[in-house]
Amino acid sequence: xxxxxxxxxxxxxxxxxxxxxxxDVRPAGEIISGLADGxxxxxxxxxxxxxxxxxxxxxxxxxxxxxxxxGDLAAAGKLAQSGDISFQPNHHFDAVGPMTGLITPSMPVxxxxxxxxxxxxxxxxxxGLGKVMRFGGNDGEVLNRLRWLASDLAPALSRAxxxxxxxxxxxxxxxxxxxxxxxxxxxxxxxxLVLRELAPSLARTSTDPETLAGLLSFIxxxxxxFLNIAMAMGKAIMDPVRGVxxxxxxxxxxxxxxxxxxxxxxxxxxxxxxxxxxxNGLYFPGFSERDANPDMGDSTIVExxxxxGFAMAAAPAxxxxxxxxxxxxxxxxxxxxxxxxxxxxxxxxxxxLDFTGVPTGIDIRKVLETGLAPVINTGIAHREPGVxxxxxxxxxxPMACFEQALEAFAAGxxxxxxx
Amino acid sequence: xxxxxxxxxxxxxxxxxxxxxxxDVRPAGEIISGLADGxxxxxxxxxxxxxxxxxxxxxxxxxxxxxxxxGDLAAAGKLAQSGDISFQPNHHFDAVGPMTGLITPSMPVxxxxxxxxxxxxxxxxxxGLGKVMRFGGNDGEVLNRLRWLASDLAPALSRAxxxxxxxxxxxxxxxxxxxxxxxxxxxxxxxxLVLRELAPSLARTSTDPETLAGLLSFIxxxxxxFLNIAMAMGKAIMDPVRGVxxxxxxxxxxxxxxxxxxxxxxxxxxxxxxxxxxxNGLYFPGFSERDANPDMGDSTIVExxxxxGFAMAAAPAxxxxxxxxxxxxxxxxxxxxxxxxxxxxxxxxxxxLDFTGVPTGIDIRKVLETGLAPVINTGIAHREPGVxxxxxxxxxxPMACFEQALEAFAAGxxxxxxx
Numbered sequence: 001x002x003x004x005x006x007x008x009x010x011x012x013x014x015x016x017x018x019x020x021x022x023x024d025v026r027p028a029g030e031i032i033s034g035l036a037d038g039x040x041x042x043x044x045x046x047x048x049x050x051x052x053x054x055x056x057x058x059x060x061x062x063x064x065x066x067x068x069x070x071g072d073l074a075a076a077g078k079l080a081q082s083g084d085i086s087f088q089p090n091h092h093f094d095a096v097g098p099m100t101g102l103i104t105p106s107m108p109v110x111x112x113x114x115x116x117x118x119x120x121x122x123x124x125x126x127x128g129l130g131k132v133m134r135f136g137g138n139d140g141e142v143l144n145r146l147r148w149l150a151s152d153l154a155p156a157l158s159r160a161x162x163x164x165x166x167x168x169x170x171x172x173x174x175x176x177x178x179x180x181x182x183x184x185x186x187x188x189x190x191x192x193l194v195l196r197e198l199a200p201s202l203a204r205t206s207t208d209p210e211t212l213a214g215l216l217s218f219i220x221x222x223x224x225x226f227l228n229i230a231m232a233m234g235k236a237i238m239d240p241v242r243g244v245x246x247x248x249x250x251x252x253x254x255x256x257x258x259x260x261x262x263x264x265x266x267x268x269x270x271x272x273x274x275x276x277x278x279x280n281g282l283y284f285p286g287f288s289e290r291d292a293n294p295d296m297g298d299s300t301i302v303e304x305x306x307x308x309g310f311a312m313a314a315a316p317a318x319x320x321x322x323x324x325x326x327x328x329x330x331x332x333x334x335x336x337x338x339x340x341x342x343x344x345x346x347x348x349x350x351x352x353l354d355f356t357g358v359p360t361g362i363d364i365r366k367v368l369e370t371g372l373a374p375v376i377n378t379g380i381a382h383r384e385p386g387v388x389x390x391x392x393x394x395x396x397x398p399m400a401c402f403e404q405a406l407e408a409f410a411a412g413x414x415x416x417x418x419x
Numbered sequence: 420x421x422x423x424x425x426x427x428x429x430x431x432x433x434x435x436x437x438x439x440x441x442x443d444v445r446p447a448g449e450i451i452s453g454l455a456d457g458x459x460x461x462x463x464x465x466x467x468x469x470x471x472x473x474x475x476x477x478x479x480x481x482x483x484x485x486x487x488x489x490g491d492l493a494a495a496g497k498l499a500q501s502g503d504i505s506f507q508p509n510h511h512f513d514a515v516g517p518m519t520g521l522i523t524p525s526m527p528v529x530x531x532x533x534x535x536x537x538x539x540x541x542x543x544x545x546x547g548l549g550k551v552m553r554f555g556g557n558d559g560e561v562l563n564r565l566r567w568l569a570s571d572l573a574p575a576l577s578r579a580x581x582x583x584x585x586x587x588x589x590x591x592x593x594x595x596x597x598x599x600x601x602x603x604x605x606x607x608x609x610x611x612l613v614l615r616e617l618a619p620s621l622a623r624t625s626t627d628p629e630t631l632a633g634l635l636s637f638i639x640x641x642x643x644x645f646l647n648i649a650m651a652m653g654k655a656i657m658d659p660v661r662g663v664x665x666x667x668x669x670x671x672x673x674x675x676x677x678x679x680x681x682x683x684x685x686x687x688x689x690x691x692x693x694x695x696x697x698x699n700g701l702y703f704p705g706f707s708e709r710d711a712n713p714d715m716g717d718s719t720i721v722e723x724x725x726x727x728g729f730a731m732a733a734a735p736a737x738x739x740x741x742x743x744x745x746x747x748x749x750x751x752x753x754x755x756x757x758x759x760x761x762x763x764x765x766x767x768x769x770x771x772l773d774f775t776g777v778p779t780g781i782d783i784r785k786v787l788e789t790g791l792a793p794v795i796n797t798g799i800a801h802r803e804p805g806v807x808x809x810x811x812x813x814x815x816x817p818m819a820c821f822e823q824a825l826e827a828f829a830a831g832x833x834x835x836x837x838x
Contacts, residue, residue: 175607178599178735178736179598179599179607179608180597180598180599180608180770188594188598189598189599189608189611191615192608192611192612192614192615193611195611195614195615195618196610196611196614196615196635196638196639197639199614199618199635199639200632200633200635200636200639201632203622203625203628203631203632203635204628204629204632205628206622206628209622209623209624209625210623212622213619213620213622213623214619216615216618216619216622217619219615220615220616220618220619316597316770316771316773317597317770320770320774326773327770327771327772327773328773351599351735351736351739351746352735352746352771353746354735354745354746354747355739
């Protein structure tokens with residue numbers, strides 16, 4: 001097993017060596033190769049229209065109207081099931097998206113460059129709370145906000161990032177971990193840190209005071225603005241970890257609302273899928289688990305790199321928000337994830353654990369040995385199209401994904417059992 | 420003793436009922452009644468030039484040059500000791516200042532209004548790190564920055580605060596406590612929260628993009644910007660607590676670098692003083708305790724209202740910065756301060772202590788009974804004029820202050836011993 005240990009060390013070394021920098025915000029159709037008219041990228045492993053969940057379908061009809069491929073939601077629904085739209089996973093296009101995770105050509109995406117390895121990753125801009133497409137929203141309010149992101153916010157961010165030659169992200173995460181963020185369900189600190197970094201450049205490159213005030217209000221008023229940056233960063237960090245011969249470190253965890261899929265370094269781009277589970281969480285007033293859609297989104301890239309549920313100890317306030325218990329429970333989530341990871345990240349540490357590094361590099365063997373599935377902090381969407389978020393909670397990656405992955409990994413290594 | 424318990428309840432009730440709002444930034448000479456030419460306000464209890472420490476003298480000569488009352492530092496020194504300058508404590512003028520804490524007429528002060536009780540309190544703008552007047556700096560660089568605060572930053576903040584009709588502060592503290600700030604030696608989160616609240620109004624009322632970018636950079640680049648806001652807030656909260664008949668709650672703790680003084684509600688405006696102690700801390704490279712000036716500044720108003728050292732559990736990263744130990748030690752500082760306070764603040768809670776409220780209302784009897792002196796997180800100044808900050812640490816309020824206060828309090832209550 002010496003070879004596996006070595007390979008996993010290389011895999012985690014690439015995670016730690018990464019240097020992710022937010023460099024630009026561009027229209028997706030311009031910067032994502034292969035994203036043409038008639039193509040819609042979605043969260044999670046591959047899936048066809050027939051097996052998609054309600055909010056995913058709702059978001060898709062909205063996106064078709066946004067792109068002008070159909071005149072209204074009804075016509076969009078027909079087009080979606082006609083077979084004339086190509087549905088593809090974000091992960092196959094260097095991209096990630098939260099919840100439904102849709103990316104269509106006119107949507108702006110943030111570009112994170114991993115300066116150590118030269119690769120780039122993409123994620124849409126966070127739409128804010130309320131009725132939004134990532135939770136299945138698709139009405140006029142949702143589409144108009146998406147149009148404003150493209151017409152106003154994206155060009156302003158692009159100019160600001162050019163003015164300061166990009167925004168290095170690793171140090172922001174390090175600070176955010178000492179300020180109560182775990183970068184999945186809590187991004188208040190990192191959103192503020194980004195705003196304070198970008199505000200001078202936004203001012204310097206602004207076109208008029210009122211528009212600038214609107215941009216600053218939108219970013220500052222959206223506690224989850226940083227989530228999408230963290231996701232693009234996660235993808236930029238994890239992509240160079242793919243294909244390390246002999247490594248059983250997880251390179252992606254992702255859900256489309258129907259299936260949960262994982263990818264493992266040594267088995268390349270193969271998906272190992274199982275039915276998604278229901279989050280265990282707290283619901284907004286008026287909603288209950290009966291309204292909830294199962295787990296969804298590419299945002300689990302955050303846990304894949306050691307944040308989110310893995311960094312719960314940094315964010316005792318999140319533990320309450322997702323119904324995970326007390327401050328002591330928050331510490332225990334992180335401690336238990338240290339049991340299934342190859343190492344710790346010495347640059348991303350948690351003060352409440354006396355500066356222990358976050359658990360880094362999920363080893364599928366350890367997941368199966370300990371029976372501890374990766375813990376994920378997640379938002380909960382309504383199961384019907386067009387409604388939106390109804391709560392937040394904790395969910396586990398399904399064990400079946402890891403069982404399949406280990407089997408394929410072992411076969412590839414030419415051994416019967418590798419644990 | 421029923422009367423004392425009742426009176427202390429009233430005192431703490433006033434603290435909890437307070438509604439501090441940052442409303443404006445004005446030149447001190449315009450808004451502080453009695454601050455005329457030839458008057459210099461300083462930190463701590465009353466003190467004459469002859470007993471002042473090095474950094475206080477250094478700052479005073481700089482302030483005299485800033486005001487144009489003398490042409491250079493040498494002439495300013497002569498004027499200072501001539502008896503023609505009136506030195507007065509900030510606390511006698513509804514004001515507070517960090518470290519040397521000087522306020523002279525041309526300096527802008529932030530105005531915090533306590534909307535529940537109608538009183539107002541003042542504090543200067545934070546100068547940033549490096550060579551600054553609060554640590555005894557007095558050269559051209561120091562004075563030029565003070566001039567820029569008055570000419571550029573203060574009017575911009577004044578316009579922005581008018582645009583949004585003030586900035587309520589209690590909710591910002593509540594959030595900051597869940598983001599690793601204790602509001603004395605760590606204000607990163609609150610500074611960011613203020614920036615994100617004010618940025619849209621700063622943009623809307625800006626005069627030109629380059630100046631605006633400079634202001635946003637200055638605030639965003641100064642992790643302690645919020646400290647001075649917290650101090651003005653503390654003074655605005657504690658002043659209505661003065662003079663509650665029969666209350667032995669501390670209303671002010673303050674140091675001038677020579678003496679430490681406290682005031683107690685039931686004994687009115689009388690100061691109880693004792694020699695300041697030396698902080699126990701960590702020093703910047705090249706400095707040691709031999710360079711340190713004893714404890715100084717009005718910033719202990721932060722601890723007086725239950726933050727700073729009292730809220731150390733919220734800020735495990737500070738514990739390291741001030742040399743106070745591990746995350747577990749940080750929790751214990753807050754727990755021990757709960758032993759000397761009347762109550763807890765239900766609106767200002769600490770996630771790491773499962774949302775325990777910060778210790779509120781120092782009871783001088785409990786300090787003496789337990790032998791636990793209030794713990795203070797503090798910056799450390801060089802003992803010579805003109806040098807600046809050399810470290811940060813922990814210091815205790817001297818027990819002698821509390822002994823004198825209890826004696827006077829007991830005499831006023833007509834009892835021999837009130838504990």
